[in-house]
Amino acid sequence: MSRPELLLLVTGCGTGVGKTWVGAGLLEAVRLRGLSVAARKPVQSYAEGDAETDADLLARATGLKAEEVCPRHRGYPVPLAPPIAAHLLGRPAYTIGELVAELDWGPAQVGLIEGAGGVRSPLAADGDTASLAQAIRPDRVILVADAGLGAIHAVRSSLDGLSGLAVTVFLNRFEATDEVHATNRSWLANQDGLEVATRVTDLTELVLAAAGGTATGGELGTRPAPHRR
Template identity: 30%
Template sequence: MFSLNLGETSAAGFFITGTDTEIGKSFVACCIAQGLVKQGIAVSPRKPVASGCMLQADGSLLSEDALQLQAASQTSEPLARICPYRFEAAISPARAIAQSGQTININALYQACQVAADQFALVEGAGGFLSPLASDGLNADLALKLNYPLILVVGNRLGCLNHALLTIEAIEQRQLKLHAVILNDISPQADLDNFNDLQQLCRYPVIHQRYQTHPSPLVV
């Protein structure tokens, strides 16, 4: 179990972003959701757009990430509210949107991320911070519009230090608040020395998430 100090921010939500795809953003988001719920905080998760969704028997598409966020947040909000824009192709959301013949802009995703005033918004992007997300913008553009503090998830694998520092630089260039960096072990063989190296290389709190198969609460 590791912790974030929610008391240091008066924000109404977090934007969960990452250095790449398949590095554990949804896993970390679920851990944070569980931790907030444990503190009695009502959480509204949002995964506004998702690709690589599973086709269901009734013809609908299911985002497994959204399903996991729903469970971790213990919310009764329907999956269609948590993740309104879903695509089957396992490609970038922006390309999936284009291939579907639709136009879904950043403003539409921003509107999809709205939550009730008494809820803490936990918004998860798709892919890395500069990955294409909508017809007219990147994850970075949605993060800028929402203006929530960012949680940067770094997959602990070869090259992660470079990826982390490049992403931090992109976040700083947009003058967004980076609340914490989480180095997430994506395999049991992850290089543990990367944690100390990353702590020395960046000026933000760095948290080490050891490899595990099931999310456990973050105390925030």
């Protein structure tokens, strides 16, 4: 697998927490810094007839085509975990190794991979996003959680599958005036010692700073960014 200068993995504490929204926003912000980006959704499932898939949203954020983000043969029009959807559709089972082998980043300086569902949601016949994370060893994992009640448990439970990896927690739908939201952020940061972001702009700064980058790319951008459409 070719590897970008900075490889990020976006996953969540569950389904519907806003992984794709966060990932797309981050990629758009990174592009504005003059860095070339690419997104990959190794496999996805969706309801037949959906107007847009996760791959469509990530493609729009990066200037790529949806089939570059997620190969056509890895799209399953059943709204269940992808390997379960594949089984119900009578399509061949596949492995984490096959998904990793299909990753091709081209000249991107910053690459982002999005899993499906939560950290432990089935992603292939033999593994989940935790398995994918251990296989690709991203430079940083962005763990998206809902900011509300239950966030601390959800984050702690998800971290069990991400041992040995650098993780930034993103509390989505965060309202600073909400006491529960503010308390969750404070506890995760101060009690659990986690890096926590609540805005995409802050997440962008944290990710690039951790990679040795600056507002205009810094060390990360020493290689000229290729022209993008």
